[in-house]
Amino acid sequence: MESFASDIPYNSLKYSKFSGYLRLGKLRLSALVVFSAVITYFTVAEEINWLKALVLMLGGLLVTASANGFNQIIEKDLDRLMERTKTRPLPVEVLSVTEAFWACSILGVTGTILLWVYTNPLCGILGFLSIVLYALVYTPLKRITPFSVFVGAFPGALPTLIGGVAATEGFGHFGFFAVLLFLIQFVWQFPHFWSLAWFNDEDYARADFHLLPSKNGKDAFSKFQILLYSAFLLMVSIFPFAFHFVGLLSTMVAVFCGLALLLQAYNFYRLPSDTYAKKLFLVTLVYLPVVQVALMTKY
Numbered sequence: 001m002e003s004f005a006s007d008i009p010y011n012s013l014k015y016s017k018f019s020g021y022l023r024l025g026k027l028r029l030s031a032l033v034v035f036s037a038v039i040t041y042f043t044v045a046e047e048i049n050w051l052k053a054l055v056l057m058l059g060g061l062l063v064t065a066s067a068n069g070f071n072q073i074i075e076k077d078l079d080r081l082m083e084r085t086k087t088r089p090l091p092v093e094v095l096s097v098t099e100a101f102w103a104c105s106i107l108g109v110t111g112t113i114l115l116w117v118y119t120n121p122l123c124g125i126l127g128f129l130s131i132v133l134y135a136l137v138y139t140p141l142k143r144i145t146p147f148s149v150f151v152g153a154f155p156g157a158l159p160t161l162i163g164g165v166a167a168t169e170g171f172g173h174f175g176f177f178a179v180l181l182f183l184i185q186f187v188w189q190f191p192h193f194w195s196l197a198w199f200n201d202e203d204y205a206r207a208d209f210h211l212l213p214s215k216n217g218k219d220a221f222s223k224f225q226i227l228l229y230s231a232f233l234l235m236v237s238i239f240p241f242a243f244h245f246v247g248l249l250s251t252m253v254a255v256f257c258g259l260a261l262l263l264q265a266y267n268f269y270r271l272p273s274d275t276y277a278k279k280l281f282l283v284t285l286v287y288l289p290v291v292q293v294a295l296m297t298k299y
Contacts (some may be wrong), residue, residue, distance in 0.1 A: 020089035022099055024072060025107065027064030033159050035058040035289065040163030040181050043056075055118040056166045062111030062157060063127040067155065069104035070135035073097055075131040078207040084200060119166040126162045130155040149193055149211060157186035160165045177245045181295065183236050185288065190229035191265055192284035194222065199281070201272035222270045226280070230265035234258030237291060246298045253294035257287045 015023075036062045041053055053193035072079065072090055076097065089095040095103075108131050116124025134155040141148035162180060164178020197211035201218055204211055212218065213225040237258050241251035262284045267278040 015092075015094060017094060020094035021103055023089050024095060024103065026068040027061075027065065030061050030064040030068060033064045033156075036185060036292065037159035037163035039292045039296055040160045040178060041167045041291075043181065043298070044164045044175060044178050045167035050282050052119055052166060055114050056123070056163060059111045059114035059119070059123075059127065060162065060167045062107045062114070063131060064111075064159070066104045066108030066111060067131045067134040069100055069107070069186050071139050073100050073104065074135065074139050075207075078209075081206040082203045084203055115162070115166075120168075122165050122250065123162050126158055126165065130158045130162075133158075142211060143207070144210070146210045146213050147216060149190065149197075149213070152193075153189045156189050157182050160185045176243065177240065180236075180239045180243065180245070181292075183239070184233070184291070187229060187233045187236050188284065188288055189278065191226050191233065191261065192288075194226045194229075195281040195284065196267070196278045198222070198226075198277040200270075209284075218272065223269050225285075227262075227265045227269040232261045234262050239296055244289070246295055249299040250294045250297055254291045257294075261287050 022121070034057055038053060038057050041056055042048065072088055075085075076088075076090040079088050080091040085091070091102060108128070112124045112128045112131075114124075115127045134152065137151035138148055140153065141151055160182045161178055164175065164181065167178075168175065194212060198218060201212060212222040214221040216222075234255070237254040238251060240246045240254075241248070245267065261280075261283050264276075264280045268280050
């Protein structure tokens with residue numbers, strides 16, 4: 001739909017209301033986020049509780065979809081200004097703000113209750129906190145400061161912590177391994193999101209979003225920060241081995257993936273362009289699930 005949307009006035013592009021609700025929650029993106037929570041649960045849990053894993057998947061999906069939807073409600077007028085977002089359900093008026101608000105509220109409350117009751121209370125609290133941080137803190141900061149990406153990295157990495165907490169007793173009991181997995185996903189978001197922001201910089205500028213690390217946008221400071229955090233990601237991916245949570249084989253996979261990402265970041269640093277930024281973005285998409293699965297094996 002978005003491939004030809006630029007040739008069609010936003011208010012003339014319609015699709016079904018059911019499709020509108022699916023788009024509101026960004027289900028494909030939400031599923032990728034939930035993958036992090038579930039894979040962390042399998043990584044940390046000493047014994048798999050399949051009911052808990054299923055509830056973690058469902059509750060996490062609902063909470064993430066809620067946060068995505070509230071983000072679109074807040075930015076509905078700004079979404080009309082950008083090519084990549086002007087076909088969302090609120091700009092094209094497939095859904096009203098009231099419909100979207102009630103849908104997001106129901107999803108968020110239901111997801112929080114599921115996590116609270118069927119995993120443990122801390123999971124419910126972290127799930128609710130991720131909605132608040134993403135919708136009410138990160139979203140408004142996007143037009144104020146590049147620091148918003150740092151703030152947004154917390155709700156973006158919380159699914160790993162939720163998965164780790166679900167595998168334990170909750171308050172005060174989740175392990176250091178879960179913290180290390182959280183740290184990897186936290187750092188990963190910087191090269192991932194900044195590469196996306198680089199090749200969408202002109203589109204983001206239409207809504208006055210400041211998402212690259214420099215307020216000047218595509219400059220030497222921004223490309224250096226992308227390279228720096230890519231190197232930092234390689235370093236933190238070794239921490240599970242350094243603290244004896246995983247074996248050498250898992251670490252070798254993480255290092256190989258980290259070096260591949262760092263090499264692409266270096267290529268982008270040398271030849272900063274939208275083409276190289278897109279290549280780096282694609283590498284980051286592959287990096288995270290491969291590393292998470294490798295660490296799950298603990299070999």
